[in-house]
Amino acid sequence: MLPITRINRNIRSLKRYRQVLGILIQYGFGHIVEQLNIDYYVELGKRIVSLGTASRELERLSQAERMRLALEELGPTFIKLGQLLSTRPDVVPAEYLDELKKLQDRVPAVDSDLIRAQLHLELGQPVEDLFESFEPTPIATASIAQVHRGRLKTGEQVALKIRRPNIESVIETDVDILMGLAYLVDKHLPGGEMYDPIGLVKEFRRTIYRELDFSREGRTIDRFSSNLEDNEHVRIPKVYWEYSGRSVLTMEYLSGIKISNVDELLREGYDPKLIARHGATTFLEQVFEHGFFHADPHPGNLHILPGNVICIFDFGMVGRLDDDLKYQLTELLFAVLKRDVDHIISQLLYSGELVDESNVKNLKRDLAEFIDDYYDVLLQDLKVGKMLIDFIEILTEYRIKFPSNLMLLSRSLIAMEGIGRQLDPEFNMVEHLRPFTERIVKERYSPANLSKELSKTVQSYQSLGKSLPRDIKEFINRVNRNKFKIDLEHRGLERMITDLDKSTNRISFSMVIAALIIGSSLIMQTDKGPILFGFPVLGLFGYTVAGFLGFGLAIAILRSGRM
Incomplete structure (x- = not known):
């Protein structure tokens, strides 16, 4: 079965598929579309897309910038995909990572009547019966949902996260298209299998479908509240379950000062250095004690309440570390900090990530150079998140795959370090990290x-x-029963087979045209049958059909660019 048949065969999917290809070509990625051999699957008697080049204005931008703009124009699903890829330095080059981090959900607000209808549909009652007040103007909008303020009949101020109507069908169609494209990338792009595009799309599909279900996010919030209930420096919004469901999440409304607004924090009498310490300790507690951490700690999701309390918002993106992964991470961090290359190699061999013996020597050399780069860096100047990213880039060169949750952790560490140094120029993540890692090691080797x-x-x-x-x-x-089978799979030959099929079809088509011309010429030598302008009608008809077919074949060859 052809990979592209995984895409729903309905008008909406085909129309969206053409739109996706058109935007990719518009932003200068026509060469990739051609490499994917998409026209072989989506041609229906004529070429659906015409491969071109980007406009002069776009040509002045880098490929990474054009990719970001293309994803933003493609809409919510592709923006979310870009945001996921921005957490994968093992898959995406550094220049693309920097651009993908800039992706924004630039979407207008949904009409308030539609939002009210969505609330009524999910909660089973009109808005007026459930809430004392409901503000029609959203306080935040995104590609999947928007947030409105309201007040319960009992007087509590709430924030309602409401899913945009019909967004599920849009995402379902786009995910089907992405899966089809992933199969084509895996089969047709040289080295595509290295990045596991099918696995990436499957991971993305699981993530975005979970994000569509707001009840999951509500349970995540409750879990964070339970994990951090003894931490007096953190506040997690309460979930009002009687006013929540799959498409609506009603939470306690909390408003504070954005953690990055240091000047305002100082004016209001807060202690930025204390906030930095509490923030680092809380984040590392999530990672090393609970194995369940907030994976998107940017300033918009962290506000400061009276008493230097940190309020955490938006739990749509979380990371998980099981005990084995925590041990592996801890051992690697200790090995890097102790500049022990042999121990790093042994950890990679132990985890089964390094299997190509011929690369060990070169990998050891590159790791030694990496450690030398950090040798003279003072601990207070050491950026742990950046160090992890650099370490992962080296492993990526040797096709050593790292778990996606470690990628999320690296990104989160970079964000937390950046916030910590913004609050306190002398902030040192290693100082906060060391007690947790030492405790993990002691626990591992305890009797x-x-x-x-x-x-x-x-x-x-x-x-x-x-x-x-x-x-x-x-x-x-x-x-003994002759039922022992070995399955062999060839890779990299699909494009050759496809080209061979095209060539065979063109030869067959040419033979049909030649047969029509020869047959018509023989008929023209006779005077039998109906006559038109002194020539047999059947012969003229044969020449006409052969001419149209030949013209179509010539156009197809010219448009393919292969004479």
Whole structure:
């Protein structure tokens, strides 16, 4: 089955598909569209897209800038995809990362009547029956939702996050298109499989569908509230579940000073240095104690309340670290800080990420140079997030894949360090990081944990011992019954097969045209049948059909650019 058939075969999908291709071509990515061989799948008697070049104004922009503009024009789904890719330095080059971080949801507000209808549909009652007041003008708008202020009948001020009407169908269509494009990238672009485009789109599909369900975000907020309930320096908005659902999330309305507005914080008597320390400690507590952290800590999501309390908003993007990943991260951080290249290599080998022995020597050299770059940097000047990004870039060159949650953590660390240094020029993330990592290492090598690990290992070998005889017997039985099969998959030949099909079809088409011309010429030598202008009608008809077919074939060859 052709990959492109994964796209819904309805008018809306085909129209959107053409629109996506047209915008990519408009912004100067026609060469990629051609490499994907898309015309082979979407031609219906004529070429759907005409490959061109970007306008002169766009040509003056870098490819990264044009990609950002194209994603913004393509709309909500592609903007969200760009935002996800901005967290993946292992996949996206640095110049593209910087541009993708600038992606903005530039969307107008939905009409208030439609928003009221959406509230009524989700909550089952008219807005007037549920709320004492509801402000029709949103206080924030985004591609998926917009936020309105309101007041409950009981007097509490609330913020209502309301999903834009019909956004689900738009995203569903776009995700289908992205999956089709991912299959084409994987099959037709050289080295495309290295970046696992299909896996990326699957990850994106899971993320954006979860984001569409506001009840999930509500449960996430409740989980953060539970995790941080003993932290007096943090405030998480309360969720009003009786006024919430899949498309509406009603939360406690809290208003403070944006954490990046240092001048206003000082005027109001807040302590920026104390806020920086509390913010770092809270973030690292989320990472190393709970393994569940806020993955989008930009200044817009962090406000300061009286008492130097940090209020956290928007829990649509979160990261998770299990115990094994925390241990691996901790060991790597310690190895980098101790400048121990051999330990870094051993950790990569242990985790199974490094399998190509021929690259170990070069990787060791590059890691040593990376550590040398940080050798003379004072701890108070060391940027942990930036160091992780540089480390990941080296691993990416050697095709060593890192879990996506570590990418989220790197981005979040960079954001938190930036905020911390803005609040306190002497802020030192390593100082806050060291106690958490030391505790993780002590816990890992504690007698209780070692005993637990030993027990798990014994159980694993016990299970293997039980299943091994059965598996060997099944293998031998399959061989004896001639039912043992090995599946082989060829890669990189699809474009050649497609071109061969095109060439074969053109040859066949030419033979049909030649047969029509020869047959018509023979008929023209006879005087039988109806006569028109002194020539047999059947012969004239054959020449006409051959002429049209030949003209169409010539146009197709010329437009393909391959004579």
